[in-house]
Structure formats: C-alpha cells, structure tokens
Amino acid sequence: KQEVTQIPAALSVPEGENLVLNCSFTDSAIYNLQWFRQDPGKGLTSLLLIQSSQREQTSGRLNASLDKSSGRSTLYIAASQPGDSATYLCAVNTGGFKTIFGAGTRLFVKA
Amino acid sequence: EAGVVQSPRYKIIEKKQPVAFWCNPISGHNTLYWYLQNLGQGPELLIRYENEEAVDDSQLPKDRFSAERLKGVDSTLKIQPAELGDSAVYLCASSLEAGSGGTDTQYFGPGTRLTVL
Numbered sequence: 001k002q003e004v005t006q007i008p009a010a011l012s013v014p015e016g017e018n019l020v021l022n023c024s025f026t027d028s029a030i031y032n033l034q035w036f037r038q039d040p041g042k043g044l045t046s047l048l049l050i051q052s053s054q055r056e057q058t059s060g061r062l063n064a065s066l067d068k069s070s071g072r073s074t075l076y077i078a079a080s081q082p083g084d085s086a087t088y089l090c091a092v093n094t095g096g097f098k099t100i101f102g103a104g105t106r107l108f109v110k111a
Numbered sequence: 112e113a114g115v116v117q118s119p120r121y122k123i124i125e126k127k128q129p130v131a132f133w134c135n136p137i138s139g140h141n142t143l144y145w146y147l148q149n150l151g152q153g154p155e156l157l158i159r160y161e162n163e164e165a166v167d168d169s170q171l172p173k174d175r176f177s178a179e180r181l182k183g184v185d186s187t188l189k190i191q192p193a194e195l196g197d198s199a200v201y202l203c204a205s206s207l208e209a210g211s212g213g214t215d216t217q218y219f220g221p222g223t224r225l226t227v228l
Binding site: 004034036041042043044045046049089091097098099100101102103104 | 117120142151152153154155156159167202216220222224
C-alpha cells in the first residue's frame with residue numbers, strides 16, 4: 001500500500017530564506033508526482049507536476065525534484081516571501097486514477 | 112476557462128440533519144472526484160465518476176453518504192444523517208482522462224467546509 005510522508009509537518013522561516021520541503025513515498029511504481037499549494041479555507045492549486053521519467057521541474061522560484069528509486073521528492077523554494085505562506089501537499093499518482101496525498105507541510109514565512 | 116465550482120463554500124448544521132454539496136467540473140472533463148479532507152491531513156478519495164458512472168466508491172460510507180452525477184456533468188454529494196465526525200472539508204476535482212489510464216492532472220475546486228454541531 002502506497003504511503004506518502006511529508007517532513008517537516010510545519011516550518012517557520014524568515015523572509016528571503018531558501019527552503020526545502022521533503023516528500024517520501026513507499027512504492028516507487030508511480031506515474032507522476034505533484035506538488036500542490038493550499039491556502040486556508042481554499043482548494044488545492046497545482047504547482048509542479050513531475051512525470052516518472054523526469055528528474056525535476058521548475059516554475060519561477062520553485063524547483064521540484066524526483067528520485068523515484070529512493071522514493072523521494074523535494075520542493076525547493078528560493079528567496080521565500082510572506083505570500084508563500086500556505087500548506088504544501090505532495091501527491092503521487094499510482095495510475096488507475098489513484099492519487100495518494102501526504103498530510104502536507106504548513107509553511108509560515110515571517111516578514 | 113472556468114475552474115471547478117463548488118457550493119456552498121461553508122455549511123454549519125446540527126447533527127442528524129441532512130446536507131448536500133454541489134460540484135460543477137471543468138467543461139469537457141470526464142472524470143470527477145469527491146475527496147474528504149480532515150484538518151491537518153491530505154485529501155482522501157470518497158468516490159470517482161467516469162461520466163455518469165460511479166466507478167470507484169469503495170471509500171464512500173454508504174450507510175449515510177450518497178452521490179450522483181446525472182448527465183455526466185455536475186455532481187451532488189449528500190450526507191444523511193450527518194454526524195459530528197463528518198466535520199471536514201469536502202473537495203471536488205476533475206480531470207480530462209482521454210484514455211490516459213488515470214494519470215491526468217486533477218484540478219480542484221475550493222471545497223466546502225462542513226461543521227456539524
């Protein structure tokens with residue numbers, strides 16, 4: 001059974017700091033991995049999608065990497081801003097319409 | 112292009128009362144999902160529709176939960192009667208799934224936050 005774990009559960013950093021969020025999964029047989037952002041009281045916004053054949057994806061100040069063999073992904077946020085404060089969720093698609101989510105990392109960026 | 116629309120955004124009811132949530136997916140998306148998200152947790156799938164057919168409802172508590180997707184477009188999720196433990200956010204998502212084997216990106220609505228008193 002696929003399990004997705006995110007560490008840390010919560011993180012508080014000063015503005016401008018570079019940071020890394022971690023995601024691990026137990027079964028390397030995945031089709032893709034996606035990072036989402038969730039603001040309080042709102043739905044999920046897709047940030048980056050990495051196909052199983054890819055190693056990383058970049059969008060602006062965000063970079064996500066995937067090491068399928070070790071069951072790990074990281075989301076790197078450069079030069080963090082207060083507007084980055086949100087919960088970041090990692091989700092793995094195991095095919096067959098199955099998407100397993102982690103519990104998320106709650107990020108707070110202090111001005 | 113409009114995103115996934117959900118209503119209401121918030122709902123407060125007393126236990127044992129019925130409640131219904133509505134979702135309108137992105138136009139042209141064949142697959143519709145209902146997820147349950149408890150506080151501090153990731154979403155968990157309740158039911159998935161392919162057009163108007165419920166093809167995965169294994170996680171749906173069928174004694175009190177029901178769902179429908181008439182005409183294969185918008186969908187309604189109902190709880191009757193609601194219990195205290197049903198307090199959570201109910202998320203709807205949709206994906207195109209044009210023969211991709213269930214690997215297309217899912218697009219999420221804003222969710223309905225249910226509070227059962």
